[in-house]
Amino acid sequence: MSKKIVYPGSFDPITFGHIDVIDRLAEKFDEVIVLISSSTQKKYIFSLEERKKLVAKLFKSQKKVFVDSWDGLLVDYLRKKKINILAKGLRNSRDFEYEVTMDHSNKVLFPDIETFYLISRPEYSFISSTLVKEISMLRGDLSKFVPDIVIKELEKK
Ligand code: PNS
Numbered sequence: 534m535s536k537k538i539v540y541p542g543s544f545d546p547i548t549f550g551h552i553d554v555i556d557r558l559a560e561k562f563d564e565v566i567v568l569i570s571s572s573t574q575k576k577y578i579f580s581l582e583e584r585k586k587l588v589a590k591l592f593k594s595q596k597k598v599f600v601d602s603w604d605g606l607l608v609d610y611l612r613k614k615k616i617n618i619l620a621k622g623l624r625n626s627r628d629f630e631y632e633v634t635m636d637h638s639n640k641v642l643f644p645d646i647e648t649f650y651l652i653s654r655p656e657y658s659f660i661s662s663t664l665v666k667e668i669s670m671l672r673g674d675l676s677k678f679v680p681d682i683v684i685k686e687l688e689k690k
Pocket of ligand 1: 541542543544570571572573575605606607608634635636638639
């Protein structure tokens with residue numbers, strides 16, 4: 534049976550940190566489903582469809598990586614797809630605090646769920662989509678944060 538894992542996130546926009554997690558997952562799993570989703574608590578500059586298109590473009594030649602989007606509860610997507618394995622990236626203790634709460638909530642909603650946590654590589658631990666958006670608005674150099682095609686899309690906003 535092929536081993537599938539879902540890597541959910543906002544990806545507004547996708548960064549080198551996310552890309553590294555996806556590449557590392559693709560080394561260990563047969564199928565990595567990058568799930569572009571949203572939090573009702575966050576405001577996004579790219580629509581769900583735009584975020585999905587951008588990720589799909591970046592991974593078009595990676596055969597193990599699939600990109601999907603979902604507007605509802607994450608656990609409902611997992612039930613629908615009959616997958617109970619998730620991946621999340623952790624950069625620091627703030628991420629950890631946030632992820633523990635989400636993990637526990639997801640487990641209450643879907644007890645069979647199991648989440649694997651990947652600690653970010655040190656060279657990517659400072660990158661966040663929030664900072665990327667701020668640097669972009671202030672016309673800073675984003676070449677160490679996101680790929681060129683993401684910079685181009687940010688410039689259009
Ligand atoms: O990249 P992010 O912003 O940390 O990703 C958060 C995301 C999108 C994974 C989270 O908000 C989520 O799972 N949203 C889907 C709706 C949902 O299931 N909310 C309850 C989470 S306990």
